[in-house]
Amino acid sequence: MPLLPMSRVILKNFFSRPATRLYPFVVRPAFAESRGRIAIDYPQCIHCGACARRCPANAILVGKEPKSWRIDAFACVTCGLCVKVCPKKCLRMDNERPKSADFADKDSRVESHVTPPAPEAGGPNGA
Amino acid sequence: MSGQDKRVQDAAHAPREDFVKGPTVIPFGPQHPVLPEPLHFDLLLEDEKVLGAIPQIGYIHRGLELLVEKRDFADYVHVAERICGICSFMHGMGYCEAVESLLGLPIPDRARYLRTFWCELERVHSHLLWMGLAADALGFESLFMAAWRTRELVLDVAEETAGGRVIFGSAIVGGVSKDPSDETLARCIKALALAREEVKRLSMVMLQNITVRHRLEGVGVLSADAAYALGAVGPMLRASGRAYDARSLGYAAYGEIGFETVVETAGDCMARAIVRAREIEQSFAIMDKVVAAIPAGPVSVPAKGMPPKGESFARLEQPRGEVVYYVRSNGTRNLERFRVRTPTFANVPAMVEAMRGSSLADVPTIVLTIDPCISCTER
Ligand code: SF4
Numbered sequence: 158m159p160l161l162p163m164s165r166v167i168l169k170n171f172f173s174r175p176a177t178r179l180y181p182f183v184v185r186p187a188f189a190e191s192r193g194r195i196a197i198d199y200p201q202c203i204h205c206g207a208c209a210r211r212c213p214a215n216a217i218l219v220g221k222e223p224k225s226w227r228i229d230a231f232a233c234v235t236c237g238l239c240v241k242v243c244p245k246k247c248l249r250m251d252n253e254r255p256k257s258a259d260f261a262d263k264d265s266r267v268e269s270h271v272t273p274p275a276p277e278a279g280g281p282n283g284a
Numbered sequence: 285m286s287g288q289d290k291r292v293q294d295a296a297h298a299p300r301e302d303f304v305k306g307p308t309v310i311p312f313g314p315q316h317p318v319l320p321e322p323l324h325f326d327l328l329l330e331d332e333k334v335l336g337a338i339p340q341i342g343y344i345h346r347g348l349e350l351l352v353e354k355r356d357f358a359d360y361v362h363v364a365e366r367i368c369g370i371c372s373f374m375h376g377m378g379y380c381e382a383v384e385s386l387l388g389l390p391i392p393d394r395a396r397y398l399r400t401f402w403c404e405l406e407r408v409h410s411h412l413l414w415m416g417l418a419a420d421a422l423g424f425e426s427l428f429m430a431a432w433r434t435r436e437l438v439l440d441v442a443e444e445t446a447g448g449r450v451i452f453g454s455a456i457v458g459g460v461s462k463d464p465s466d467e468t469l470a471r472c473i474k475a476l477a478l479a480r481e482e483v484k485r486l487s488m489v490m491l492q493n494i495t496v497r498h499r500l501e502g503v504g505v506l507s508a509d510a511a512y513a514l515g516a517v518g519p520m521l522r523a524s525g526r527a528y529d530a531r532s533l534g535y536a537a538y539g540e541i542g543f544e545t546v547v548e549t550a551g552d553c554m555a556r557a558i559v560r561a562r563e564i565e566q567s568f569a570i571m572d573k574v575v576a577a578i579p580a581g582p583v584s585v586p587a588k589g590m591p592p593k594g595e596s597f598a599r600l601e602q603p604r605g606e607v608v609y610y611v612r613s614n615g616t617r618n619l620e621r622f623r624v625r626t627p628t629f630a631n632v633p634a635m636v637e638a639m640r641g642s643s644l645a646d647v648p649t650i651v652l653t654i655d656p657c658i659s660c661t662e663r
């Protein structure tokens with residue numbers, strides 16, 4: 158009967174902290190390689206649409222008129238292909254995952270950037 | 285005593301043959317406290333003894349195979365990975381291996397080694413998951429917690445190397461998409477050594493515990509011939525004394541790394557538990573060897589062009605047994621047919637056979653020792 162190994166575990170459990178964290182107050186830092194949310198440096202984007210064409214999940218929508226870029230974070234399968242194909246290197250994959258609270262309301266999972274059709278260049282970058 | 289009471293008493297003491305005609309049918313699942321999977325049985329019972337079982341699946345069919353007609357062949361790997369939440373990497377990899385053999389595309393050595401590493405990582409986390417579920421079904425709550433706590437170490441390694449805990453997302457047609465550095469791999473091996481110690485202790489606690497042994501020994505015996513004839517695969521087959529493991533085909537880097545097939549001969553639930561416990565230990569050893577021998581170099585080659593008209597197969601050893609992938613191409617970017625024969629599907633007839641003659645209380649144990657994964661089975 159393996160009494161000893163288990164009693165060691167029991168003793169250890171008495172004097173150690175719980176194995177779980179007090180999420181969401183304590184969050185384990187993400188690993189460098191973790192797949193998280195796709196983020197865009199929108200002013201850099203030239204709206205070529207390469208990311209949208211390559212996306213296997215059709216998560217990205219690039220508009221020409223008015224110029225816009227949007228991503229559905231729930232549709233994204235975090236494959237990272239859009240990051241690879243972007244000619245301007247303005248996409249990146251964060252290693253932080255969004256908290257579920259960030260998606261509390263229905264529209265928050267879609268991140269959308271629109272360039273208003275301004276006559277001069279250098280308009281606001283959208284929200 | 286009133287006339288009514290007398291009749292009831294007479295009936296209770298009547299010879300059984302007069303009282304019940306034919307076996308009792310007890311529905312078991314798809315929702316059952318000990319069953320983590322939506323699997324349904326009609327159990328035919330005589331007293332407590334199981335005469336037979338009629339299995340029924342079909343609760344979580346998602347039609348993933350058909351999607352292959354709608355997706356680019358290179359993109360479909362993301363769908364293939366989502367066939368199952370436990371063997372996710374192996375499903376993606378099996379699909380890739382089948383497509384790569386169709387394309388005649390040899391993948392880089394480093395990719396083959398990394399695939400082997402992730403396969404074994406997945407085997408460890410799957411077997412630990414099984415250990416937890418089995419312990420839970422036996423009422424061994426603390427072992428359940430301990431097994432899953434250890435599994436967390438393994439999942440962390442998965443996230444650190446592949447980027448995902450459950451969906452690794454690292455298998456692509458032509459290689460792998462993540463290339464963990466040698467330092468990362470060395471760090472992971474250290475973390476895995478901790479898990480290995482822990483698993484050794486847990487296996488010992490589970491396999492030597494007297495209550496666990498009472499529940500598992502001599503229960504659900506499957507003879508070697510029956511296992512073979514019914515097409516059992518994986519630990520189910522190996523626990524019955526047939527030394528067959530698809531890894532011996534030498535896919536990925538198994539040919540170079542080498543390993544020994546784990547066999548037990550008793551064929552009961554205990555033997556299946558022992559096979560899994562020994563396989564975890566072996567997987568750790570394989571991962572050590574892979575990291576020691578991993579060559580440098582690129583991890584993927586671009587998959588150019590269309591898959592030619594034709595068909596191909598790939599076979600892998602998943603934690604639950606051998607899985608077969610079939611792809612057929614019609615020369616366009618969308619494949620015509622994709623088919624997976626999953627290990628649980630192959631194990632269901634053997635499981636029904638193992639149940640025959642056991643008592644009702646042992647049915648959950650027998651179901652759990654085949655480690656069913658219905659999500660794969662129905663796709
Ligand atoms: S990571 Fe993949 S799925 Fe997500 S938006 Fe980019 S291409 Fe699409």
Ligand code: SF4
Nearest residue numbers: 202203205206208243
């Ligand atoms: S590929 Fe890059 S530049 Fe082109 S639309 Fe997408 S984000 Fe913008």
